[in-house]
Amino acid sequence: MKILVYAEQREGQLRKIAFENIALAKQLGQPFEVAVIGAEIADLAGQLGRYGAEKVVFYKNDSLGNYSPDGYAKILAEAVTKQGADVLLLGATSTGKDLGPRTASILNAAMATDCTHVEVDGDDLKITRPMYAGKVMATIRLSSAVKVVTVRPNVYSAVEAPATAEVQEEAAAVDFTTIVKEIISGAKGKLDVTEADIIVSGGRGMKGPENWHLIEGLAELFGAATGASRAAVDAGWRPHDEQVGQTGKTVSPSLYVAVGISGAIQHLAGMSSSKYIVAINKDPDAPIFKLADYGIVADLFDVVPRMIEEMKA
Amino acid sequence: MNIAVCIKQTPDTETRIKLTEAKTVDESDINFILNPYDEFAVEEALKLREKFEGEVTVISLGPDRVNSAIRSALAMGADKAIRIKTDSNPTDPNVTAGALAAELKKGNYDLILLGKQAIDDDHAQIPALLGDKLGIPAVSVVVKLEVDGGKLTAEREIDGAHELIECSLPAVVGAQRGLNEPRYASLKGIMKAKKIPIEEVDAELSADQLQVVEFNYPPQKNPGKIIGDSADAVPELLRLLHEEAKVI
Ligand SMILES: Cc1cc2nc3c(=O)[nH]c(=O)nc-3n(C[C@H](O)[C@H](O)[C@H](O)COP(=O)(O)OP(=O)(O)OC[C@H]3O[C@@H](n4cnc5c(N)ncnc54)[C@H](O)[C@@H]3O)c2cc1C
Numbered sequence: 108m109k110i111l112v113y114a115e116q117r118e119g120q121l122r123k124i125a126f127e128n129i130a131l132a133k134q135l136g137q138p139f140e141v142a143v144i145g146a147e148i149a150d151l152a153g154q155l156g157r158y159g160a161e162k163v164v165f166y167k168n169d170s171l172g173n174y175s176p177d178g179y180a181k182i183l184a185e186a187v188t189k190q191g192a193d194v195l196l197l198g199a200t201s202t203g204k205d206l207g208p209r210t211a212s213i214l215n216a217a218m219a220t221d222c223t224h225v226e227v228d229g230d231d232l233k234i235t236r237p238m239y240a241g242k243v244m245a246t247i248r249l250s251s252a253v254k255v256v257t258v259r260p261n262v263y264s265a266v267e268a269p270a271t272a273e274v275q276e277e278a279a280a281v282d283f284t285t286i287v288k289e290i291i292s293g294a295k296g297k298l299d300v301t302e303a304d305i306i307v308s309g310g311r312g313m314k315g316p317e318n319w320h321l322i323e324g325l326a327e328l329f330g331a332a333t334g335a336s337r338a339a340v341d342a343g344w345r346p347h348d349e350q351v352g353q354t355g356k357t358v359s360p361s362l363y364v365a366v367g368i369s370g371a372i373q374h375l376a377g378m379s380s381s382k383y384i385v386a387i388n389k390d391p392d393a394p395i396f397k398l399a400d401y402g403i404v405a406d407l408f409d410v411v412p413r414m415i416e417e418m419k420a
Numbered sequence: 421m422n423i424a425v426c427i428k429q430t431p432d433t434e435t436r437i438k439l440t441e442a443k444t445v446d447e448s449d450i451n452f453i454l455n456p457y458d459e460f461a462v463e464e465a466l467k468l469r470e471k472f473e474g475e476v477t478v479i480s481l482g483p484d485r486v487n488s489a490i491r492s493a494l495a496m497g498a499d500k501a502i503r504i505k506t507d508s509n510p511t512d513p514n515v516t517a518g519a520l521a522a523e524l525k526k527g528n529y530d531l532i533l534l535g536k537q538a539i540d541d542d543h544a545q546i547p548a549l550l551g552d553k554l555g556i557p558a559v560s561v562v563v564k565l566e567v568d569g570g571k572l573t574a575e576r577e578i579d580g581a582h583e584l585i586e587c588s589l590p591a592v593v594g595a596q597r598g599l600n601e602p603r604y605a606s607l608k609g610i611m612k613a614k615k616i617p618i619e620e621v622d623a624e625l626s627a628d629q630l631q632v633v634e635f636n637y638p639p640q641k642n643p644g645k646i647i648g649d650s651a652d653a654v655p656e657l658l659r660l661l662h663e664e665a666k667v668i
């Protein structure tokens with residue numbers, strides 16, 4: 108079984124999931140290579156090597172600095188064939204979730220989305236992925252010749268394992284119909300909840316957007332991303348890309364801090380696989396406490412400022 | 421403008437998923453609804469029809485029960501409906517996409533709208549798969565859409581930012597929350613929807629290459645610990661996070 112790890116870059120920067128998937132490929136104990144697509148990308152080999160990549164192939168196309176759904180998919184499908192891979196690993200990032208199925212369709216391969224566990228079972232893969240927003244876990248098998256897997260960020264840890272990567276550059280000529288014109292970054296470099304190791308989320312209990320400096324202050328001290336319940340998003344207090352839950356994002360950070368969130372089933376569906384959950388809520392009967400590892404039953408407007416104060420001390 | 425909307429029937433979000441002894445999903449107590457993301461797709465189609473005129477056709481693949489989701493979309497205001505008949509939903513989204521593509525090729529659609537994801541299987545694959553199978557542009561997780569002549573501009577949500585994408589029609593668009601505010605069906609709409617015939621077509625299904633071996637419940641969490649009932653519990657909380665959980 109040979110694995111191809113697609114190392115996603117955005118604006119010339121590798122995403123963390125690239126290193127996580129290299130760690131997964133190594134853990135699976137199968138030969139693997141790495142593929143990168145973009146315009147100016149040659150200097151990324153050193154970073155990939157640091158995490159254990161021994162062979163990196165760059166598919167370079169001057170007009171594909173930005174992501175192109177059909178352009179990238181054609182190149183990646185060709186890479187799978189050229190590099191002789193049976194398994195393609197991508198991150199279950201926005202781009203991975205778009206590129207994965209397109210590439211799979213070209214290869215007539217089956218794809219499993221947002222997987223949380225992958226293991227080798229004979230010459231097959233046994234894959235676990237949450238379904239129904241994590242209310243149940245499905246054990247999946249892919250019976251196609253090539254198997255495409257997008258792996259949820261943050262589930263596997265990137266491990267430094269320095270290797271000298273053999274680098275190969277290929278000119279990738281394709282025609283494409285669709286390309287990203289522009290990346291509009293609301294807050295540049297804002298950490299997305301799906302990638303964050305720690306998330307501090309606020310709900311209706313926050314009372315209004317004017318109090319969000321508490322969530323942001325705590326998040327900054329934790330190095331965390333900020334999330335929100337749907338109630339906070341619907342009220343227009345927070346952008347909906349922060350929404351955690353069944354109709355928002357599904358997250359699995361090491362630590363999830365729920366502040367003024369009751370713990371409705373749709374919210375729990377999106378965050379119940381977090382390793383540790385902290386709940387701050389003044390209602391002792393709030394369902395979030397059934398799931399929380401640590402809870403404080405008190406007014407958040409006392410607790411959060413105190414947390415910020417103690418963290419700063 | 422000739423618009424198709426692909427819709428799926430899914431359990432409502434309140435539903436607790438129960439498993440059978442054979443480790444399959446027990447559907448007996450499930451309350452089925454129109455997939456929430458597909459409501460945004462239907463709404464966007466209706467808004468475009470108001471602007472450009474034309475026709476909105478909803479297409480759903482699935483067993484008899486999905487007719488109720490089709491009726492919901494018709495009640496919102498869609499003009500026509502097609503059900504691709506199957507005994508159950510394929511486990512492999514590539515198979516669903518193949519059957520949808522075959523049906524979509526028969527119509528002369530300028531725009532094909534979908535939800536970005538079905539909240540049961542959570543594949544989030546079909547919009548992109550259709551793009552490849554139909555050989556037309558596909559953009560998913562769209563929060564803003566503008567159609568102008570033969571061109572489309574879409575704002576797509578990505579991790580921590582938005583992407584602006586321009587492409588030509590026909591195209592496939594996957595709707596994300598934020599795109600619009602779906603309307604409620606009016607009583608008149610509901611009555612009218614009852615009279616619209618649902619055209620039924622046979623499915624051309626290839627073999628599933630994705631199999632679900634079994635379902636399991638996620639690992640149960642131990643009941644948590646209430647550390648205190650005032651801000652004085654904060655030092656202890658931070659100590660536990662640092663020393664016991666080792667997450668900070
Ligand atoms: C189709 C559908 C999809 C949905 N999808 C999602 C989803 O993806 N994500 C999601 O989050 N929800 C979702 N919901 C909504 C969900 O059902 C709940 O309504 C929502 O999660 C509630 O948000 P909340 O916990 O912030 O608000 P509430 O339930 O109102 O809870 C507020 C909490 O704050 C506490 N509180 C108030 N003041 C204080 C204070 N001063 N100090 C401490 N605590 C305080 C209260 O005790 C209460 O527990 C969905 C609903 C539907 C119907």
Ligand SMILES: Nc1ncnc2c1ncn2[C@@H]1O[C@H](COP(=O)(O)O)[C@@H](O)[C@H]1O
Nearest residue numbers: 426427481534535537538543544545546
């Ligand atoms: N059986 C189906 N019939 C019609 N449309 C579907 C079906 N399954 C999925 N879709 C569409 O594809 C979108 C994404 O689904 P999925 O890739 O399964 O998460 C859904 O929001 C629907 O718009």
